Amino acid sequence: MEVKPMDCKTxxxxxxxxxxxxxxxKLKPEILSAFNSHMxxxxxxxxxxxxxxxxxxxxxxxxxxxxxxxxxxxxxxxIPKPVDVKIKTFTHPEPxxxxxxxxxxxxxxxxxxxxxxxxxxxxxxAAAFIHYNSSKxxxxxxxxxxxxxxxxxxxxxxxxxxxxFKKNEEKFIAQPNDPHEKKFKKDIFTIESGELANCSxxxxxxxxxxxxxxxxELRISYKNAAEIIIKENSKFKINDKGMFLEYGLVNVDxxxxxxxxxxxxxxxxxxxxxGTMFSVSRYSEKxxxxxxxxxxxVTEIESKDSKLLNAGNSISVSKTIKKVNSSDEKKENxxxxxxxxxxxxxxxxxxxAIINHTVEVKIEPTNIKGVINTFKNxxxxxxx
Amino acid sequence: MxxxxxxxxxxxxxxxxxxxxxxxxxxxxLVYSIAYRLLRDSDExxxxxxxxxxxxxxxxxxYNPEFKFSTWLVRITYNLYKDRFKTKKVLLVQCITSDEENxxxxxxxxxxxxxxxxxxxxNKIKSSQIIKIINKLxxxxxxxxxxxxxxxYSYEEIAxxxxxxxxxxxxxxxxxxxxxxxxxxxxxxxxx
Numbered sequence: 001m002e003v004k005p006m007d008c009k010t011x012x013x014x015x016x017x018x019x020x021x022x023x024x025x026k027l028k029p030e031i032l033s034a035f036n037s038h039m040x041x042x043x044x045x046x047x048x049x050x051x052x053x054x055x056x057x058x059x060x061x062x063x064x065x066x067x068x069x070x071x072x073x074x075x076x077x078x079i080p081k082p083v084d085v086k087i088k089t090f091t092h093p094e095p096x097x098x099x100x101x102x103x104x105x106x107x108x109x110x111x112x113x114x115x116x117x118x119x120x121x122x123x124x125x126a127a128a129f130i131h132y133n134s135s136k137x138x139x140x141x142x143x144x145x146x147x148x149x150x151x152x153x154x155x156x157x158x159x160x161x162x163x164x165f166k167k168n169e170e171k172f173i174a175q176p177n178d179p180h181e182k183k184f185k186k187d188i189f190t191i192e193s194g195e196l197a198n199c200s201x202x203x204x205x206x207x208x209x210x211x212x213x214x215x216x217e218l219r220i221s222y223k224n225a226a227e228i229i230i231k232e233n234s235k236f237k238i239n240d241k242g243m244f245l246e247y248g249l250v251n252v253d254x255x256x257x258x259x260x261x262x263x264x265x266x267x268x269x270x271x272x273x274x275g276t277m278f279s280v281s282r283y284s285e286k287x288x289x290x291x292x293x294x295x296x297x298v299t300e301i302e303s304k305d306s307k308l309l310n311a312g313n314s315i316s317v318s319k320t321i322k323k324v325n326s327s328d329e330k331k332e333n334x335x336x337x338x339x340x341x342x343x344x345x346x347x348x349x350x351x352x353a354i355i356n357h358t359v360e361v362k363i364e365p366t367n368i369k370g371v372i373n374t375f376k377n378x379x380x381x382x383x384x
Numbered sequence: 385m386x387x388x389x390x391x392x393x394x395x396x397x398x399x400x401x402x403x404x405x406x407x408x409x410x411x412x413x414l415v416y417s418i419a420y421r422l423l424r425d426s427d428e429x430x431x432x433x434x435x436x437x438x439x440x441x442x443x444x445x446x447y448n449p450e451f452k453f454s455t456w457l458v459r460i461t462y463n464l465y466k467d468r469f470k471t472k473k474v475l476l477v478q479c480i481t482s483d484e485e486n487x488x489x490x491x492x493x494x495x496x497x498x499x500x501x502x503x504x505x506x507n508k509i510k511s512s513q514i515i516k517i518i519n520k521l522x523x524x525x526x527x528x529x530x531x532x533x534x535x536x537y538s539y540e541e542i543a544x545x546x547x548x549x550x551x552x553x554x555x556x557x558x559x560x561x562x563x564x565x566x567x568x569x570x571x572x573x574x575x576x
Binding site for chain 1: 401402404405408409412413416417420421426430433434437438441510511514515518529533534558561562564565568569572
């Protein structure tokens with residue numbers, strides 16, 4: 001059997017494929033013999049075969065230094081670590097003071113706080129309500145007192161006189177539900193003009209004995225309903241019931257339907273105003289009453305005997321009703337006898353007795369307006 | 385494939401993750417060696433090995449027991465290496481396309497001339513030169529050489545790993561060897 005000669009390319013392929021060792025491979029004998037014959041004859045292929053063997057051995061000899069912790073590193077990176085579950089144990093703290101109190105009532109501390117807050121709020125609300133009511137009452141009283149201060153200028157429109165009442169005088173504090181007091185709650189009296197001898201600042205005081213300065217005429221507005229003109233040197237007191245004339249002359253001009261029950265008191269008589277224009281004078285322990293318009297009732301205090309004085313009439317009272325200047329002759333005779341009786345008594349005892357006498361004046365609203373105008377224009381002269 | 389591997393993998397599939405440690409302990413050297421021979425850098429090889437097992441652990445349910453588990457791991461290694469090589473290839477292309485590189489011949493580009501022939505006679509130095517020649521191989525060829533010489537895989541297994549026909553594996557291997565022999569011969573001639 002002849003062996004075909006092998007070319008270099010085929011030999012090289014065999015060298016490369018079998019890594020320079022074709023004899024270890026399962027080659028056909030004729031191919032292997034042809035390869036060997038070619039290697040013997042071709043130095044280049046023989047050299048390539050040697051180099052291929054060397055190359056393969058060197059590649060196979062390549063060793064790697066393996067890291068010692070390669071597996072551990074990969075495990076740490078790849079496999080998730082189990083999560084450490086830390087179980088925290090909570091111990092209940094020892095109950096405090098509030099918790100103990102709440103436990104007594106069977107409540108939680110929160111509910112106890114809520115209940116306590118509600119109670120405190122209720123108490124605060126109640127206290128505020130009580131305080132509000134009390135302060136409201138005080139405020140009402142103060143308002144009434146303030147309103148009872150004189151408003152001189154507004155009423156008269158005349159020359160201002162600085163007069164002030166004491167705020168908290170009980171006499172001027174109106175009682176609730178009293179229409180009469182409400183009616184006169186503002187002022188008792190204000191001094192509009194004139195000068196007082198014993199009071200420099202014309203301060204309005206009730207039940208204070210004033211004396212009109214000599215040469216002066218005092219003009220008073222009483223409860224914004226009566227205009228009272230008091231002549232010089234007169235001595236008088238004023239309160240919410242009327243005025244007390246101890247000495248001098250008083251002209252009273254009452255506005256209609258306003259001052260029911262107003263009276264002028266002298267030691268001998270009590271002149272009650274019921275609606276008219278009249279004058280009262282008292283000099284030398286003798287009281288004279290003159291009615292310009294309307295009707296006046298004059299009552300003797302001791303005997304309770306009374307007389308009605310119509311417009312144009314006058315009466316003089318010392319101990320008893322002394323004299324009535326009237327067209328009624330019967331009344332005049334009767335009164336003259338009474339006066340004569342009173343004159344028989346001693347002068348000292350007479351003055352004491354006269355104090356208890358009363359003169360009542362009743363207001364008759366009929367035909368008042370016309371008389372007021374005439375009265376204001378007349379000068380009142382005192383018959384001493 | 386060993387029966388123990390199948391049992392271990394089933395346990396891992398069932399959620400017993402600690403069983404995967406056995407897999408890592410068994411195949412970590414194989415994966416690292418291949419990764420190192422591809423990269424020639426211990427840190428990068430370590431990272432690549434971790435990525436390989438991480439992906440294997442993540443997609444353990446996609447593993448087909450008909451093939452070797454080691455083959456599956458090497459395929460993952462190869463795929464991950466290709467992904468990394470794509471990024472490095474850009475840098476390599478830029479380097480080659482520079483003017484200085486264009487003036488060099490193909491041999492000058494792939495043969496290391498930095499060391500003198502008098503010193504590099506020694507085998508150790510030769511081996512290092514051979515490794516450098518191998519590293520300058522294209523990716524597909526380098527992978528075939530790697531698996532053929534160091535992985536001790538058959539053509540069939542290499543074909544499975546690279547997912548190419550056996551004929552392709554053979555042709556690539558033949559070309560790679562021819563290239564290595566040629567460059568090694570030139571290297572030896574220069575040393576003389």
